[in-house]
Amino acid sequence: MKIESITFHHLNMPLVSPFETSFGRETDRECILITIHSDGLIGYGECVASRDPGYNYETTGTALHILKDFITPLILGKDIKDALDFQERVSGIRGHHLAKAGVEMALWDLLGKREGKSLREMLGGVREKVEVGVSIGIQESAHSLVRSAADYVQQGYARVKIKIKPGRDIKDASAVRQEFPNLRLQVDANSAYTLDDAKILKPLDKLNLLLIEQPLFEDDIWDHHKLQEQFETPICLDESILTPRHARYAIEMNACRVINIKAGRLGGLSQGVMVHDLCKEVSMPVWCGGMLETGVGRASNLALASLSNFVLPGDISASDRYYARDITNERFVLNSDSTIDVPSGAGLGVTIDEEALREFTLAEMSFSENS
Numbered sequence: 001m002k003i004e005s006i007t008f009h010h011l012n013m014p015l016v017s018p019f020e021t022s023f024g025r026e027t028d029r030e031c032i033l034i035t036i037h038s039d040g041l042i043g044y045g046e047c048v049a050s051r052d053p054g055y056n057y058e059t060t061g062t063a064l065h066i067l068k069d070f071i072t073p074l075i076l077g078k079d080i081k082d083a084l085d086f087q088e089r090v091s092g093i094r095g096h097h098l099a100k101a102g103v104e105m106a107l108w109d110l111l112g113k114r115e116g117k118s119l120r121e122m123l124g125g126v127r128e129k130v131e132v133g134v135s136i137g138i139q140e141s142a143h144s145l146v147r148s149a150a151d152y153v154q155q156g157y158a159r160v161k162i163k164i165k166p167g168r169d170i171k172d173a174s175a176v177r178q179e180f181p182n183l184r185l186q187v188d189a190n191s192a193y194t195l196d197d198a199k200i201l202k203p204l205d206k207l208n209l210l211l212i213e214q215p216l217f218e219d220d221i222w223d224h225h226k227l228q229e230q231f232e233t234p235i236c237l238d239e240s241i242l243t244p245r246h247a248r249y250a251i252e253m254n255a256c257r258v259i260n261i262k263a264g265r266l267g268g269l270s271q272g273v274m275v276h277d278l279c280k281e282v283s284m285p286v287w288c289g290g291m292l293e294t295g296v297g298r299a300s301n302l303a304l305a306s307l308s309n310f311v312l313p314g315d316i317s318a319s320d321r322y323y324a325r326d327i328t329n330e331r332f333v334l335n336s337d338s339t340i341d342v343p344s345g346a347g348l349g350v351t352i353d354e355e356a357l358r359e360f361t362l363a364e365m366s367f368s369e370n371s
Contacts, residue, residue, distance in 0.1 A: 047102030112347030125306030133159030295328025
């Protein structure tokens with residue numbers, strides 16, 4: 001399919017409530033909506049880079065630079081066959097996975113619309129609805145955290161993830177566990193600890209957690225291997241798994257027992273499927289992480305999480321968890337069994353609310369093969 005034009009919308013969207021992790025606090029979210037035109041069809045993708053370089057080095061600013069000055073010249077006016085063809089074309093760009101993944105998502109949307117297939121069908125998904133959970137940022141106190149968890153449990157979420165950092169870990173997790181003895185509970189450190197903190201974190205082993213997510217440095221695999229040896233609770237890697245190759249390293253080193261798959265972090269849905277398949281071969285469970293996505297990215301995550309080895313609930317909460325108004329006309333709602341339906345329409349299966357898009361757009365850049 002020939003890429004005729006590309007548009008980037010730099011968005012800023014207010015969150016329903018602040019979201020705090022070990023690396024910062026967000027009250028609104030920046031991201032980039034990518035629109036690609038080809039043969040009368042429009043494909044949408046979401047680059048999940050945020051304003052600040054907290055989760056990783058990419059920001060909306062760096063992503064726009066890479067998208068405009070490097071990726072666009074490689075695909076504009078070109079005939080792109082599929083996602084793997086795209087990956088080959090951008091292979092000379094080191095890193096910048098969030099930018100690449102946003103474009104690949106838009107290409108998948110185009111392919112699905114051209115073939116009349118949903119993204120779930122194209123990826124090989126086996127579920128029409130996927131089990132989800134909710135992620136709770138660091139709260140003012142353990143008491144307020146328990147109140148927040150109780151609210152989400154009442155809404156129907158059967159799995160809760162809480163963010164932790166030094167000084168806000170054991171007490172917080174213990175308080176939630178005491179209030180909800182049977183809740184599927186996990187914690188996420190976002191690289192806030194070192195191997196020397198193992199003794200501090202050891203009490204987490206007594207809380208019957210699903211997993212401890214990314215406790216050590218964002219580029220580390222070996223020290224996670226040492227940490228996993230000391231814990232009964234599964235260690236889950238997120239930030240450390242940048243490519244299928246890193247997933248193989250982690251598996252061979254016994255650095256973790258679970259992997260969180262984020263298509264954005266890996267550089268695209270195609271790469272996420274590769275990690276899924278690699279983990280499935282060794283019976284290592286995976287789950288789909290979240291990056292506060294709009295309805296565009298949420299639709300993509302749901303399709304990815306419909307693959308067979310996504311056996312743990314994903315961070316793909318209902319739309320109203322994060323946004324009072326989204327940029328898609330479709331809103332995703334939580335079912336009574338703590339699941340969300342996977343879109344069944346062609347491509348991503350969502351349409352854009354143009355009025356909302358205008359409201360949240362900070363800047364817009366368009367490129368055409370004829371300009």
